[in-house]
Amino acid sequence: MNPRTAALRSGLQRGWIEFKQTWTNPDDVIGQFVFVVLFLGALFFMRNATLPGTGFSLGAASVPGVLGAGIVFSGLSSSAGYLAVEREDGTLLRAKATPNGMLGYLTGKTTSVSLAQVTSLLLTLVPCLFLYPSLAPGGAWSYLHLVWVLALGLVATLPLGAALGSLAGSPRAIGLITMPVLGLGAISGIFYPITALPVWVQYLGQVFPMYWLGLGMRSALLPESTVVVEIGQSWRTLPTLGVLAAWAVIGLALAPVLLRRMARREAGSSLAQRREKAMQRVG
Template structure:
């Protein structure tokens, strides 16, 4: 078998196995807890109306929360996993095997995609129960979410890999990703219409993919009348495709080189140094 195809197949299988293991881990309890929190938020928002439309604010918030889940999965997940795998020697072992880095990266993409899909499902089910407008959404609208989700992952995954390559520890990777992400959630119209924010905040939010990912999600699920609450009163499909595509192109142009340089620097001595640092952090 072709070595590249074999590495790809092994990577997919590894990602699938790690995803199945994660379903039995305590992390899923956190996912269910967050789904409960989101359901409570939607309950409170059902009585508020989206400005300029007859829709409830909850109906607009749910697709935005899906966008947030995709962005978190694409950025935070790979960054944390990559930094942890540098620390525990997984990357060093992958580097020593022919096409091992390819298999490793395919595995990370597979697991991240499956984890993101699981998180979306856990989030959507309570929303369908709580929000009447969401129950009325047809199958075709849900299916159009798929390309938007894929584009969102393409726009965020390489940047998660870049952060994981640069961070010196899993804690550092979380800090470099979670803090900026929480700030972007606050300004990107996830829980409240962005048009209610100052214009300079709106301009800043439009630089980053989270706003456009949320806009793309809302455009697939909500009726056209809901666009009245968006910037320029439009779904701006071409702009959404352009900005997310630009983040994806630049990310995939930068990430491979950074990953290769990081892999070349990996050594047993470096791994042991990080392991000792991790032990010291645990003792502290």
Template sequence: MTAVLTPAPERPAPPSAAAIGAARTLMELRLFVRDPAQVVFSFAYPIVMLVIFASVFADEDRPGGVPFAQYFLAGIAATGIMLTSFQAVGTAIAEERDRGELARLQTLGTPAVGYFLGKAGQVLVTTVLQLAVLLTVAATAYDVPLPGEAGRWLTFAWVVLGGALAGTVLGIAVASVGSSRSVGNGIAAFAIVLQFFSGVFFVFSELPSWMQEVAAVFPLKWLVQGMRSVFLPDAAAAVEPAGSWEHGTTALVLAAWVIIGLVVCARAFRWRRTA
């Protein structure tokens, strides 16, 4: 009598990194909403800074007769993106590693790419909402004119995307350099210095040349400049160091930092704390 062999049931294929990334994005958004302090900081910080500076310097104009609130909007929008991506992501990942959450994700078989996509997705959604609130307040409370041309909104879109992605991968990269306390303190200090160097609070062309040269190495300066090209009149480009908005250079610098951040992430990202 011949035995009949029953074929073993096929195991379902594991989900792709993209599917895991989408699921992680939803999870990251839920975790973000459940943290009131992070929600308040992400949405209130740019608005509070806009209110303070626009109120203190209400009677002052920037180059070309541009009202201060209009000029400052570019810088505060850019720094909001940096804080939501670079600072928040770097601090959060270091804390998750210290709490052992990353080790549990690794045990469950979560691919690093899926985890990174989840962080990037959460940053992009949060950034869009943050900017929508900020622009609404600027337009309604301070009469800041928003762009009326489709080309400016297209520039706005790729500058936001490039800045958010660069900030996210760099945040992931720096999260591997130490404990949550050292990473958090280091990122916060670096972010404050970079804001002053990058022309967030001042007219960039009026900063000392050595500050301009240092700032030009980092993405925030280009993110701020890209935002100025969106919210300021074309004539304002004349006071930029190069006499133009340098969109091509802005795109290249942001893309370069995304690539640099990805390379560092691939080499340095750690799921577990090291002794």
């Protein structure tokens, strides 16, 4: 078998095992459900409010935005966090020392994070379909539309997360990534139409993938009548495809370069120095 093919196969197996292990760890399971319950609680209390100019539930209209924001948050923060932590504990150094080990490692991490994101999306979406029967009015077409938006969203965010994680000097630096990502939620029309925000904020929000993922999810799950609160009263499917694809290209271009640079710098001496500094902080 080709060594690269073997590494990819090994990475897929590793990713599947890591994903299964998250469901045997009580802390991971509790964290997953707490996150979902908080979102569902917020959406439930919004059920009686309506979108401006429509009779459609604001809670139902917020579901797609929440799903899109979750993909961006997990794709950027989770990927970056895993890389920073596993660089600190020597996992990346061990992967570097194995033939095609970095390829296998990244394949495995991408697989496990993608599976976790899909699971989180389903845990949120399925209860919402019962709470808001008006969602996914197109039936099978709505779900097919949702699948391509989800797939493109993963490709647009996971490489960026890996690139950001390669720049983080330590796990403590992940907060510098997490806080701006949370801030994007405020300007991306997640819980309220972006058209209610100042025009300059609307332009700023449209630069980043969170808005477009939310828009793509809304176009898949909401009825046509709700498009009146969108910019230009249009779902803008082609711009959604274009912007997410552009972010995917940026991430796929940056991630390999930054990861190779990070891998070259990894050595036993640098790992020992980081551990010594960590022990000094603890002491």
